[in-house]
Amino acid sequence: MANDIHDKIILAHGGGGQLSDDLIRNKILTRLTNKTLEKLGDSASLSLDSTDICFTTDSYVVKPLFFNGGDIGKLSVCGTANDLAMAGARPLFLSLALIIETGLEMKTLEKILDSIATEARENNIQVVTGDTKTVETGSADKIFINTAGIGIKIKTANLGMNRIKSGDKIIINGTIGDHGMTIISQRKGIEFESQLKTDCACLAPLSCKLLEEVEGVKFMRDPTRGGAAVALNDIAKGSGLNIEIDQQKIPVNRTVQAAADVLGFDVLNIANEGKFIAVVAPEDAQKALDICKAHPLGKDASIFGEVTDSDEAPIVEMKTEIGGRRIVQIPYGRQLPRIC
């Protein structure tokens, strides 16, 4: 056997033959093993605790593959788990589908798989089914990952835009813009790059706690692509109500703000990968904030806005630090391609 079969991915690793089998058994199964996955069946056979589930999917095409505080592997676990968490579910099972460009270093793949294994294990998530495809050099960019996820609905969760009312408070669990500015700064090689770190994290430990303990949590969304601006506008549009936010109360790391200023980005449009925006009934807002602040995922949490009545088309308005007001719009097209 030539060395390159072991050092780099070749087309045959995705061909369904012996080399595919070797890759799956020796590189993937060894890291992600559990009773369901080790059967290597066409499908994972699962016995759930409930018939009320959430189901979601995301593909990950982030560039570069490795960045300060995370990589495409960690992202592909957290991103999908967070979509389940935001829907009021506890993430339990993931599928893992790899599209690999031939020539990818086996060591790079192993590092990504290690990262997936660690993140899944730490969050009690099992990778139960998967797929591996290879494409010719030039037909993909190193590796793309898709994960789909299944979570069980939290019984006490009652989330819906239709529950949102004027007077509800808007909470965020920490600083915004960290993930997006880390990626873009690393790509551009700007000087404060090393001080930036993605916020990429599985939100379920905190979101599940909130949904179990605070009845007044009415809606949650993770402000990923498009940033807080898109999440807030979605909430305004979906509820038919205005949202007023206070710039002074939006947590932003100083380095993230500096990088955004230098590169001409609005932090409200920058992607986050470990943040949620929650809409909470006013009487429960302080309790929710306290729970967040007591948790490692929410120590910088802040009540930064409020839902208000809308006479016309609903808008998101921001009281700026210098006392003005401006409408927060959703970006028309791309801000940052391949951010996740």
Add this chain to the structure above:
Amino acid sequence: MANDIHDKIILAHGGGGQLSDDLIRNKILTRLTNKTLEKLGDSASLSLDSTDICFTTDSYVVKPLFFNGGDIGKLSVCGTANDLAMAGARPLFLSLALIIETGLEMKTLEKILDSIATEARENNIQVVTGDTKTVETGSADKIFINTAGIGIKIKTANLGMNRIKSGDKIIINGTIGDHGMTIISQRKGIEFESQLKTDCACLAPLSCKLLEEVEGVKFMRDPTRGGAAVALNDIAKGSGLNIEIDQQKIPVNRTVQAAADVLGFDVLNIANEGKFIAVVAPEDAQKALDICKAHPLGKDASIFGEVTDSDEAPIVEMKTEIGGRRIVQIPYGRQLPRIC
């Protein structure tokens, strides 16, 4: 707005902003709409009829995107649904994740989405959640699709390699090699290309019927990548028993055989996308065959092999048409890259 925003995919279509939203609402939701998908939440919220489910995923990187009898869209519904069907489940829900190279013609995307919609509708499958990513020209090959699927276990199904015994019969529901030879012939532009047609189909209508009506169905697998050779070897390995097949009883279209001969392929290694291999107790084999033959998906079905005792490492052996015997091995590496 420039024309190319409407005619071709640009990066902004995957950016999470207004253009992403337009693409999702106007191109995807209009075709695939159902009560769950139209909520466009982070996750699909599902209430199942049972807690016993199957879960699977596959990415589709087939080249060319369109081929005689199908396209990447149809494949991405059938392939994933078939993995659920083979595990003894009725496929119900799909996720749909697109990775699109910028510059893809919008019409091409629309054609693929139409195909997904048709195939899903005809098989009572709902696309309930999705994701759209765009990457730069040269970072992908037109479009890659991932689908994950959830199916509900059929109560009467009892599938497992451990049930397989010496004397069990091996059934296939029709001709082998059609999908793979269609793709490869189309790529190479060989002359009988137009006479070849993929077998791509959702197997669930037939597999569910078999599993509900024939107790003796012990194992099912769809011989996709790697072909019947890999599926049969998996069964031998998993059961610890030999498999003897009879070349004369393997259904093969004449044109497929001719194309395979010209191009130097063994039809046993060629991918299928609408076939299953079933292991059935001898007393139920005829009943299973009759059900297959009475169904549009099984009119060319055949009992083409039998499970036998194994003294040493289990093998798959074929009685050839000219009366010899040969071992059917699994291909070491690739036979046909990007076949699905």
